[in-house]
Amino acid sequence: MNIAYVAENMLRKVTLSIDEVEANDILAEDIFSEYRLLVKKDLVLTERIIAFLKLRKAEELSVYVPTDSVRIVHDVSVRHYEDVFAPLMGEKDEVDAYQETVSSLFKTTLENVLHELRYGQILKSNQDTAYLRGIFEKILEKKHRYELLMRLKEWDEYSFVHSFDVFVLGTIFARYLGLTDIETLARGYLFHDIGKVFIPQEILNLKRKLSEDEFEMVKTHTTKGYELLIEKGEEDIAYLARDHHERFAGQGYPSQLCKDDICEGVQLLQIVDVYSAMTSKRVYHSGYAATDALAVLYRDRHLYNEQFMHKFVECLGIYPVNSVVQLSDNRSAQVELVYDLFPTIPKVKLLDEQISMILPLNYKVKIAKMIDYRANSFEEIFNLFIEQLIRCDENSIRVYFNKLIDHLHPKEIILKIFLPAFRILRLLTKEIQIDMTKYRHSIDILKKLLEEQLDVLYKDYQHEKTIILVVETSLRENFFIKLVQSILYIDKIVPLFINPDDDLRITQLMEHCNVNVAYIIEEELTVDMKVCPLGEGTLLYYSLTDIEELLNSLVGMNMKRFSFEEKMQERLFASLKT
Known part of the structure; x- marks a missing residue:
């Protein structure tokens, strides 16, 4: 806790018995029980947390209280970690220096x-x-x-x-x-x-x-x-x-x-x-929170000994959301919610009765064993991501986005998340299922996530090649241009942008970068030919529709085994043949 805050609000650090603390008191020190850290300092106490600590045999708590409080206070005791481990250490004078x-x-x-x-x-x-x-x-x-x-x-x-x-x-x-x-x-x-x-x-x-x-x-x-x-x-x-x-x-x-x-x-x-x-x-x-880490393990259960995973969950006593479990009273249930401060006491839904209950703090009813885990598929998480995107709930969007990108190749993030999400939003707008204000807000959030990925990609990769993109400044913020830019970074290619109004500058830049091709991307093509010579090099012309179709054609391909620049050229010359 910030000392200035404490002084400003006339609070004092005191040690109270567990029976004297109250809801809304602020913990001043970490709380240990049987060598384990139960809760961290600066936590605002609730009645449930106090009840939990009583069950864990906590006797005294250091808290911040108003200086004019009438509650009985004791001298603040300084807690040393050595004292916690004293029962294990024995007499120090019987132990040599190495031990x-x-x-x-x-x-x-x-x-x-x-x-x-x-x-x-x-x-x-x-x-x-x-x-x-x-x-x-x-x-x-x-x-x-x-x-x-x-x-x-x-x-x-x-x-x-x-x-x-x-x-x-x-x-x-x-x-x-x-x-x-x-x-x-x-x-x-x-x-x-x-x-x-x-x-x-x-x-x-x-x-x-x-x-x-x-x-x-x-x-x-x-x-x-x-x-x-x-x-x-x-x-x-x-x-x-x-x-x-x-x-x-x-x-x-x-x-x-x-x-x-x-x-x-x-x-x-x-x-x-x-x-x-x-x-x-x-x-x-x-x-990660324990439950989230376990959920990732279960998502990849085919890579591990699944029976060992069940036993590890039982050993921890922390069951991830979607776990199917047997309770100590022999009823079957599915874990619905795991509380941050009480990971071993979750909320469950009784499968036979289809009612929810929070397991009691005193463990009178507890989870006895793991039966199965019902993992959310990529498609289910993606649908939840889209749902929150439509609602413009940025915090929830980020939660689902982070679950989606885990273990995906960077190109898969572009082609399996950003591109489909954009297309769904655009389709909903055409069908007037979301208004334009919400649509623009949703796209802004999606672009923000993409910009963050671009920033990571730019820092992550040592660039080995350069590509010249001739694009109007006003068009460079277009979503599909950003997707192209991202994939080029993944392929370790630096995209250099230049405006299309100066052929001499384009030629000079091509010579400087030692490339013989420049790619012109326009909102709508203004030329009859898609391939035009320029000095010692060649200009290749694309519309935004061409780029979108190219991106769509790449979905499902082996992400690590294609070059986006090669695919751009292949698609253009294939269209010329037809």
């Missing part, structure tokens, strides 16, 4: 990753945390492993924290599944990303999506990690570093293994690794 260093590393790193909103029921007891700490300390009894882990930490802090997070989630999940030799798996999970030490830091720390060349370099961390672990005498876990990005049906890397070639320890790691990466905070994104 103390390892224990400190465990508890401070656990503090960074452990939050109920993403861990759910995992590490719900002191015994679970002590079990995990024991494995961690046993792994690092050999100092070469500690040195290897510190090498990763010093090279890339995020990769280290992510590796620790995967170790925590993976180890507890492996025990939940009843897998054998858990300590060996735990060690492999801790070092699964060790190959990242060979990836340049400037690539690991990029605040944007990787280019294809950069991604190819990042992919080498699997084989390099495997080789490093072999070199360090960790042959029994090296395969986990090599194979954690493999996917069923040969859709992963580096070896395109199929289901039968991937052992259970790796199949578990694949799920946990993706979940950790999606829910973790990075410099360039705040991380």
